[in-house]
Amino acid sequence: MLQLQPIGYVRTGKSVKFQALHQPEETAAEQHVLEMVKGQGYEDGLRDLAGFSRIWLIWWFHKNHTWRPMVLPPRGPAVRRGVFATRSPHRPNALGITPVQLLAVEKDRLILGPCDLVDGTPVFDIKPYIPGYDSFPQETSGWTGGVDAALASPPAYQVDYAPLAQAQAAWLLTQWQIDFRPRLEELLGRDPSPHRTRRIKRGADGRCSIGCGAWRAWFGLSGQTVTITEFGPGFPLRFLHREGSEIVPDRAAQLAFLEHPFT
Ligand SMILES: C[S@@+](CC[C@H](N)C(=O)[O-])C[C@H]1O[C@@H](n2cnc3c(N)ncnc32)[C@H](O)[C@@H]1O
Incomplete structure (x- = not known):
């Protein structure tokens, strides 16, 4: 049996999903906190994170209890997509990933920039974001490319x-x-x-x-x-x-x- 334990919980003040964007708004003047679970030695695990300006959070869509093989993404035309071709919360293993700005490392908490997590979301892991490993700007982005192009134009209404x-x-x-x-x-x-x-x-x-x-x-x-x-x-x-x-x-x-x- 596989068992995961949260290493911490985010405090974002966004109490409902409606308030969290689909992906973080990079330029928003937001600060959030990741509070590590105490008594597990995680403070030592945070050592050497200072110096990374961005980290990956791997977390649980804890407000979701169902999944569907085909989902209706909130952005773009009303077309159903295979769940694995989306970032939908409705997944068989409801794991979310967010590359978030790391603003400061404190004893047992991290100060984060804009993020798309609701308040109280359990976090399972943190990894440093390493541009040389994690960034491939040339790659194609499937159906989302057309949606992003449409969203780049001014709103129609x-x-x-x-x-x-x-x-x-x-x-x-x-x-x-x-x-x-x-x-x-x-x-x-x-x-x-x-x-x-x-x-x-x-x-x-x-x-x-x-x-x-x-x-x-x-x-x-x-x-x-x-x-x-x-x-x-x-x-x-x-x-x-x-x-x-x-x-x-x-x-x-x-x-x-x-x-x-x-x-
Ligand atoms: C589209 S998902 C993308 C999440 C992540 N960046 C990813 O790509 O895996 C972001 C949405 O998840 C929802 N959300 C955030 N935290 C959640 C939680 N703890 N449980 C369920 N849904 C959540 C919010 O509605 C937010 O707009």
């Missing part, structure tokens, strides 16, 4: 906010430090059409919405303009009051949101 959505977004930010706008603008600016992985759907009432972690944002489409009309909890009030609902991300914020008189 402009994303606006109706007054109610604007007031709600400002309240979420100031009261709860929750801000989905950059990711919403990126996703809806590219393509607001219904998509399972992007969690965009048209409801029975004909309204379109997108899941943002435990929240939803409703929007309308007119020509090339997407207007976000309102935000709301992804769970109904009766569910949020039910025993066991404590595990819903942002539950306290959702309850306060439902109490708040937005105008």
Whole structure:
């Protein structure tokens, strides 16, 4: 039997998958921490890492419990791909790899640059990133090449906010430090059409919405303009009051949101 034990856990402050980008945004001014498990001698294992400006993290998609042989990647056209031709979290052995900037080595923690891991992700291993071994810029990148080329062009849709959505977004930010706008603008600016992985759907009432972690944002489409009309909890009030609902991300914020008189 194969057994793996985490050597540490990342602290990224990104509590839901929606907030973590598909790959790290290299230029973002972000700092994260990898806290090593104590009492295992890992502090000595970190020796000599200083001097490497980048490391590989090998980690577990611990928020995923299923896998599929064909997956619908969130970026690009709605085409299913073989899971091994993607970086999807839905893998038989849910291992993630991220080459992340190493900003500092402290006694039993590493300070990291931008990364695509949610808070609390278990890390199994660290390896130095060595450009001479790990970088092959000439290689071809299959179906992702076309997607990257399309994403390099400006977004096709402009994303606006109706007054109610604007007031709600400002309240979420100031009261709860929750801000989905950059990711919403990126996703809806590219393509607001219904998509399972992007969690965009048209409801029975004909309204379109997108899941943002435990929240939803409703929007309308007119020509090339997407207007976000309102935000709301992804769970109904009766569910949020039910025993066991404590595990819903942002539950306290959702309850306060439902109490708040937005105008
Ligand atoms: C597309 S995967 C790529 C991960 C890694 N860079 C790789 O290539 O293996 C990145 C996404 O994984 C999701 N994610 C991050 N941490 C996770 C975790 N601990 N469990 C499940 N999903 C996670 C986030 O939604 C993020 O956008």
